[in-house]
Amino acid sequence: MSTNHTLHIEKKSTINSTVIELPASKSIANRALILDALAGGKSHLTNVSEARDTKTMQRLLGSDTPIWDVLDAGTTMRFLTAYAAVTTTKTLTGTKRMQERPIKILADALKELGANIEYLANDGYPPMKVTPINQQVTNKIAIRGDVSSQYISALMMIAASLPEGLEIELTGHIGSKPYINMTMAVMKAFGIKAEWNNHIIKIPHQQYQATEYRIEPDWSAASYWYGFVALSDNAHVILKDLKDDSIQGDRQIVDYMTQLGVMTNFTTDGAQLSKCEHINEVAFNFTDCPDMAQTVAVICAAKGITCQMTGLESLRIKETDRILALQNELAKFGANLEEKDSTWKVVPTTTETTNDLIEFETYHDHRMAMAFAPLSTIAPVNIKDPEVVNKSYPRFWEDMKKAGFRLSEL
Numbered sequence: 001m002s003t004n005h006t007l008h009i010e011k012k013s014t015i016n017s018t019v020i021e022l023p024a025s026k027s028i029a030n031r032a033l034i035l036d037a038l039a040g041g042k043s044h045l046t047n048v049s050e051a052r053d054t055k056t057m058q059r060l061l062g063s064d065t066p067i068w069d070v071l072d073a074g075t076t077m078r079f080l081t082a083y084a085a086v087t088t089t090k091t092l093t094g095t096k097r098m099q100e101r102p103i104k105i106l107a108d109a110l111k112e113l114g115a116n117i118e119y120l121a122n123d124g125y126p127p128m129k130v131t132p133i134n135q136q137v138t139n140k141i142a143i144r145g146d147v148s149s150q151y152i153s154a155l156m157m158i159a160a161s162l163p164e165g166l167e168i169e170l171t172g173h174i175g176s177k178p179y180i181n182m183t184m185a186v187m188k189a190f191g192i193k194a195e196w197n198n199h200i201i202k203i204p205h206q207q208y209q210a211t212e213y214r215i216e217p218d219w220s221a222a223s224y225w226y227g228f229v230a231l232s233d234n235a236h237v238i239l240k241d242l243k244d245d246s247i248q249g250d251r252q253i254v255d256y257m258t259q260l261g262v263m264t265n266f267t268t269d270g271a272q273l274s275k276c277e278h279i280n281e282v283a284f285n286f287t288d289c290p291d292m293a294q295t296v297a298v299i300c301a302a303k304g305i306t307c308q309m310t311g312l313e314s315l316r317i318k319e320t321d322r323i324l325a326l327q328n329e330l331a332k333f334g335a336n337l338e339e340k341d342s343t344w345k346v347v348p349t350t351t352e353t354t355n356d357l358i359e360f361e362t363y364h365d366h367r368m369a370m371a372f373a374p375l376s377t378i379a380p381v382n383i384k385d386p387e388v389v390n391k392s393y394p395r396f397w398e399d400m401k402k403a404g405f406r407l408s409e410l
């Protein structure tokens with residue numbers, strides 16, 4: 001998906017009052033689409049995300065081709081693997097990177113339930129052929145919680161369609177927990193009752209109900225606007241319809257940003273962001289909101305804030321090795337991400353701001369492009385392969401123009 005395009009962004013240190021319409025959450029949309037399919041496809045979903053990951057999910061659920069190519073969408077891969085295991089034989093594949101993102105933990109659980117999974121290239125990785133469960137072998141499985149919560153969400157969503165229901169025991173540390181709660185919340189909207197106590201999730205066999213469901217604006221996308229406000233000299237941004245009360249764990253950014261110089265005021269129009277004082281040393285845990293790590297690392301690095309980051313382990317198996325990618329790109333403006341045991345420290349730049357152009361690589365990762373774009377409030381910036389943003393936020397560059405930035409294709 002690399003096209004060798006480069007986008008040039010001129011420096012602009014202020015943002016006059018701008019209203020941004022965020023994309024809808026691709027995480028919520030991909031859950032709602034799977035649950036709708038299990039409910040018979042008669043639901044009325046509104047504000048469905050234009051994100052490529054969601055479009056891919058919609059397209060594949062509506063196609064009867066034997067091969068499902070999810071491109072680079074992790075949730076689409078994991079949720080459709082489980083969905084195939086309760087519906088019809090499919091071969092699932094994806095980009096080169098998707099073929100390096102592990103799926104063994106989910107595949108083993110589905111095999112225990114009675115599905116057949118045959119790896120077509122490397123053991124434990126896509127592509128693979130999934131043949132559905134003919135007879136449910138067990139109604140209890142244990143699954144580790146420290147690699148990807150998407151495996152757990154995938155199992156939860158198909159659990160009610162299994163004749164015996166399912167009890168899932170989560171073992172070890174549970175990362176990305178709010179995404180499991182999000183799955184419970186969306187399932188509830190489709191009439192599915194689930195209980196989660198300590199390490200046990202219980203989902204009896206039940207009928208999925210078609211429903212009317214509106215997808216929330218995406219809090220992960222919102223985080224980049226916090227980046228712009230934090231790094232600008234002066235900015236007022238309204239994130240339309242974004243609400244305090246959300247089923248997305250990335251709402252956590254509001255609290256982190258009060259320490260990094262952005263205040264949020266929730267009004268009937270949405271979230272109003274404005275600047276406030278920041279502190280110079282912070283410590284944040286990202287185990288519940290891993291997708292916020294890049295946004296926060298860039299803000300701290302550029303604002304002279306030392307940040308102790310924990311909970312970054314899962315970053316290595318996302319769209320790219322995000323730790324390595326951050327280390328490479330932060331170094332371009334004199335900052336470091338130092339690793340010691342299970343802690344990463346952002347050591348900010350000490351160099352004086354200059355007007356020198358900085359060019360950032362994006363590693364096939366939408367979040368690298370969007371996390372580094374706010375640096376254009378400090379210096380002119382080039383972003384390689386800018387179309388990576390299509391995965392979650394296709395209108396990102398248009399929205400930057402709306403906020404007054406001047407962008408040109410090189």
Ligand SMILES: O=C(O)C1=C[C@@H](OP(=O)(O)O)[C@@H](O)[C@H](O)C1
Binds near residue numbers: 026027028075149153
């Ligand atoms: O369930 C989801 O929608 C997601 C869960 C998280 O992944 P992990 O559970 O692999 O950390 C997150 O990083 C990803 O962007 C979306």
Ligand SMILES: C=C(OP(=O)(O)O)C(=O)O
Binds near residue numbers: 074076291
């Ligand atoms: C990790 C992400 O997505 P996925 O795992 O669904 O590809 C992301 O959007 O940051």
